[in-house]
Amino acid sequence: MSFSAAKFAQPLPINPVSASRSNDKPLSFDPFKAGSSFLGSTLKLRVHVPSKVSHLRRSTANAVSDVVKEKKPQSPANLLLTKEEALVLYEDMVLGRAFEDMCAQMYYRGKMFGFVHLYNGQEAVSTGFIKLLRQDDYVVSTYRDHVHAVSKGVPARAVMSELFGKATGCCRGQGGSMHMFSKEYNLLGGFAFIGEGIPVATGAAFSSKYKREVLKQADADQVTLAFFGDGTCNNGQFYECLNMAALWKLPIVFVVENNLWAIGMSHLRATSDPEIWKKGPAFGMPGVHVDGMDVLKVREVAKEAIERARKGEGPTLVECETYRFRGHSLADPDELRDPAEKAHYAERDPISAFKKYMIENKLANEQELKNIDKKVDEVIEDSVEFADESPHPQRSQLLENVFADPKGFGIGPDGRYRCEDPKFTEGTAEV
Amino acid sequence: MWGVLRQKVCAGGLPGMYIRPAVAAFRNYSSSAKQMMVREALNSALDEEMSADHRVFLMGEEVGEYQGAYKISKGLLEKYGPERVLDTPITEAGFTGIGVGAAYYGLRPVVEFMTFNFSMQAIDHIINSAAKSNYMSAGQISVPIVFRGPNGAAAGVGAQHSQCYAAWYGSCPGLKVLSPYSSEDARGLLKAAIRDPDPVVFLENELLYGESFPVSDEVLDSSFCLPIGKAKIEREGKDVTITAYSKMVGFALKAAEMLSKEGISAEVINLRSIRPLDRSTINASVRKTNRLVTVEEGFPQHGVGAEICTSVIEESFGYLDAPVERIAGADVPMPYAANLERMAVPQVEDIVRAAKRACYRSVPMAATA
Structure with a gap:
């Protein structure tokens, strides 16, 4: 067998404190080192944190930001960001935020319906990862999928129109908020069931490997990103797929958007060991923890994980610690989360932080950023106008697309429900 | 009736003899030249489709080294290698979803369930990921996949292993559900299922695997294929x-x-x-x-x-x-x-x-x- 079981199978070190700060690469891909530094910083910090909202989660969160702060001055990664790249990241995050804010407005105005889950606060994860992808790389998302779609390149018009249930939507109004698909941009969908997207993503990664190794398509080096939340990490499909992805060395990155809450269930109340990244090494793949409120940190980790997958070196599990600024969905009264916790993360807004960073590092000036904000506002306004003016799907569309033949079963020429379609696999035999 | 059936199973179960001349047949079908077991009909259909289209691969529990829990995939591992005949861990939800994801982008997986009873662990992927994707994506993403395995009552295996899922899957739009009886059905329908651009649930029957049926030359032809949707x-x-x-x-x-x-x-x-x-x-x-x-x-x-x-x-x-x-x-x-x-x-x-x-x-x- 090819996996180095001995190396990964050992339990994590029990003496984290001693291993902690001496390690100057806290986000190393070596599961061992990553493990010790994270635990260490957590433990060390726990002493300093005033325990007003005292639970482990607080301290963990502070610990992460602390690690990041500590790392910043000496990390060369930030310096490698060009101005153009920085502006792209900024625009994508602002676009995601503005899109979701507009969704909330439109939802309350009755323009969209059902469940609408907004991404506010988590933009650094989507932007940090997806902006490193090629168009032919795959993204598999959850029910919180609008911003992943927009980051992947699906036009805001098409996404907004889909949310309005219009025929010009990216799925002609047949998918809806939780089911964004785009063949053109290789967005494999929003999956509305917890854990459902992970095997599908693993299958997409499998298809890249199969195309390269069996069909001998040398250019089939696409990478798949599977996005899902902390709640999903308690679902069996997560473990099944970590196992198979590592076993078969599939080109995939499992991106956990740990926003600390599964609807109203606190991550700490739901998970025996809240450090999700640790589950990577348990399956023989690197596990990384990253501050999901810092787009550059996310990007740095994402780069390494995506390159690793593209080179055929197998999967990576990345836990991005982030926070959603709104309730689980627009129908969620959001009564369970502590206001102090919300305020703490609001201060760490990834967009304002990045804005500040750009200005401080002279990557952009106020005016340039304002121009981007304005441009994004125009795009969003335009998408709403477009969606609003677009036609509703025609009645005949109801029965289309059930099968690959676009007409599906449909209504036959006699006006009755047609149960047979001449274009089904017809066979060679007379029956 | 069980007695009769078991006799047939035994008579048809001679190892290695799946195409037998009519003179050896224990039934009197005068018009047909050859006999073929359902098991071999399925095996040959898989073999021919895998050979004709390299996008077709088989995955499931024990399909490879064990040669299939019911020997349906016998010889395929040797012929096509472990990249195309994948032994999976016992993780129905996981591997079925992987099959569906692979089908999204042009591969043609055949997912074997050791029995369709186990498909209950993966029904989310059959219904939600496979059957609905073409519709939800407005025709952008079709899912050419086959879910196959023995369905219905076997003998003496109790409640959790003896159930027919025809009506369950038959009620779901986006799926095609086939259920072969004879060797002709098994060959023609499985080939059609693999070639079809949509998700197909293919319900076999364990007690029929060992039964032999007469087959014509047309059925044995590698281009043979039955229409889906015709009784x-x-x-x-x-x-x-x-x-x-x-x-x-x-x-x-x-x-x-x-x-x-x-x-x-x-x-x-x-x-x-x-x-x-x-x-x-x-x-x-x-x-x-x-x-x-x-x-x-x-x-x-x-x-x-x-x-x-x-x-x-x-x-x-x-x-x-x-x-x-x-x-x-x-x-x-x-x-x-x-x-x-x-x-x-x-x-x-x-x-x-x-x-x-x-x-x-x-x-x-x-x-x-």
Whole structure:
């Protein structure tokens, strides 16, 4: 067998404190080192944190930001960001935020319906990862999928129109908020069931490997990103797929958007060991923890994980610690989360932080950023106008697309429900 | 009936002899040249499709080194290698989802369930990920995948391993559901399923794997393929129509033979395709015979028979000369005890009695199927 079981199978070190700060690469891909530094910083910090909202989660969160702060001055990664790249990241995050804010407005105005889950606060994860992808790389998302779609390149018009249930939507109004698909941009969908997207993503990664190794398509080096939340990490499909992805060395990155809450269930109340990244090494793949409120940190980790997958070196599990600024969905009264916790993360807004960073590092000036904000506002306004003016799907569309033949079963020429379609696999035999 | 069936299984189960000359046949089919076991029909269909299209691969538990829990994939690992015949861990939800994801982007997976009972662990992916994606994506993402494995009651394996899922999957838009009876069906339908651009649920039957059927040269041709959505009239008749699928086709044919001795001419329809259902063939037959008996192994409520009955009532009500008779499995989880188990699934005599009732021929009082 090819996996180095001995190396990964050992339990994590029990003496984290001693291993902690001496390690100057806290986000190393070596599961061992990553493990010790994270635990260490957590433990060390726990002493300093005033325990007003005292639970482990607080301290963990502070610990992460602390690690990041500590790392910043000496990390060369930030310096490698060009101005153009920085502006792209900024625009994508602002676009995601503005899109979701507009969704909330439109939802309350009755323009969209059902469940609408907004991404506010988590933009650094989507932007940090997806902006490193090629168009032919795959993204598999959850029910919180609008911003992943927009980051992947699906036009805001098409996404907004889909949310309005219009025929010009990216799925002609047949998918809806939780089911964004785009063949053109290789967005494999929003999956509305917890854990459902992970095997599908693993299958997409499998298809890249199969195309390269069996069909001998040398250019089939696409990478798949599977996005899902902390709640999903308690679902069996997560473990099944970590196992198979590592076993078969599939080109995939499992991106956990740990926003600390599964609807109203606190991550700490739901998970025996809240450090999700640790589950990577348990399956023989690197596990990384990253501050999901810092787009550059996310990007740095994402780069390494995506390159690793593209080179055929197998999967990576990345836990991005982030926070959603709104309730689980627009129908969620959001009564369970502590206001102090919300305020703490609001201060760490990834967009304002990045804005500040750009200005401080002279990557952009106020005016340039304002121009981007304005441009994004125009795009969003335009998408709403477009969606609003677009036609509703025609009645005949109801029965289309059930099968690959676009007409599906449909209504036959006699006006009755047609149960047979001449274009089904017809066979060679007379029956 | 079990005795008869087991005999056949044994007779057909000679190792390594799947295409046998007609002289060796234990049944008297004069018109056909060769015999083929259902197992070999499935194996050869998989083999030929994998050889014809390199996008086709097989995945599931024990499909590779073990050669398949029922030896359906025998020899395929050796021929196509572990990249195309994938032994998976015991993780139905995981590997089924992986199959679906692979199908999204142009591969053509064949996912084997050791039994369809285990597909319950993966039904989310069959229904939500496979069947609905084409629609949800407005036709952007089709899912050419086959879910196959033995379905329905086996012998003596108890409630959790003996259930027919035809009606379950048959009720879901976006799926095609096929259920072969003979070797011809198995070959032609599996090849059609693999070539089809949509998700197909392919319901085999463990007790039929070892049965042999006559096959024509046409069936043995590697281009052979049956149409999806077409039923086959296995036996023509004029007094009563009997619809059945999978193993029940054999029972219906037996019943028809018994009925013919009593002067009743039964027409037996092998549905082959549960969804799409060949309503026109069924209705045409009922309009001819004016009587209908539906036979299935699954539970009665909301079953395949119920759907057929509705279709006939909607389209051919005026042609019916008798109430529709529905034969189905008993409305209980499958019992283990052999005698109870026999009572829980339809038997040939049940079909005979129902057909007689439909023809207003006297039936003993006790015989209420």
